[in-house]
Amino acid sequence: MKTLMxxxxxxxxxxxxxxxxxxxxxxxxxxxxxxxxxxxxxKPEPLIPNRQENLQTVQSDNNxxxxxxSCLRKNKIISCNLxxxxxxxxxxxxxxxxxxxxxxxxxxxxxxxxxxxxxxxxESGNFFNFTIAKGGRYxxxxxxxxxxxxxxxxNLLQINALGGEKIRFRDVSIN
Numbered sequence: 679m680k681t682l683m684x685x686x687x688x689x690x691x692x693x694x695x696x697x698x699x700x701x702x703x704x705x706x707x708x709x710x711x712x713x714x715x716x717x718x719x720x721k722p723e724p725l726i727p728n729r730q731e732n733l734q735t736v737q738s739d740n741n742x743x744x745x746x747x748s749c750l751r752k753n754k755i756i757s758c759n760l761x762x763x764x765x766x767x768x769x770x771x772x773x774x775x776x777x778x779x780x781x782x783x784x785x786x787x788x789x790x791x792x793x794x795x796x797x798x799x800x801e802s803g804n805f806f807n808f809t810i811a812k813g814g815r816y817x818x819x820x821x822x823x824x825x826x827x828x829x830x831x832x833n834l835l836q837i838n839a840l841g842g843e844k845i846r847f848r849d850v851s852i853n
Contacts, residue, residue, distance in 0.1 A: 734847045740840060742768055742810060746847045749780075749832065756780065756788075756825045756852055758835060760818040762795075764810045770840045771807045772818075774800060777838035780822055780850075782829050792821040 709719040734746045742764045749758040758780075762770075772778060778790040792801045795818045800806040810816055820837070830852050837845040 734850075736845050736847065738839060738845060739843055740768060740770065741765060742770055742839075744837070744845045746835065746850065749835065749850050749852045751825070751827070751829075751852050754824050754827070756822040756829070758820040758822075758850075760820070762810060762816040762818050763814060764812065766812045768810045769807070770810060771805045772820075773805055773838035773842075774802070775804060775838060777836065777842075777844070778820065779834075779836055780825070780829075780832045781834040781836070783831060783833050786829075788822045788825050788829075790820050791823040794819040794821070 707719045709717055711717050736744045736746075738744060742762060745761045745763075747759045747761065749756055772790075772793050772795075774790055774793060776787070776789045780788045782788075792799060793806045795806065795808055795816055798808075808816070820835075832850040832852060833848070835847040835850045839845050
């Protein structure tokens, strides 16, 4: 019998298998039948959490959910990845001014330079207006240019939204 250690994420993946008359070698082992017909046994190991994930959720005053998934660095550009959703159709906006920003632990501010929502981009102008359709999850990326490499933790990521509402995420890791 071949033995293989398999990472298993409980609650996130559904794995079904059929065991034959062979019992697992140890009581904590798990056995599955591969698509090739082999039976593979091993101890489940938890997956290491994705260090790029900073999942934070903010519910805005106008019932829009803002989920921050990660902020990633490539050279001097930081891109913060969000998902925006609502339970019904909602008009909203992201203000591309100095109020949509990253603030470091020393109080230095870096304003947003570009916003991408789905396949649409906005680099200039004051507002990125859009409508969230009920049940949609709008993949959104905020880009910040010329951010020093020393910035690895933001004290604040703030988004200036509809009506001047401030969506705030705290203690954001930048990977």
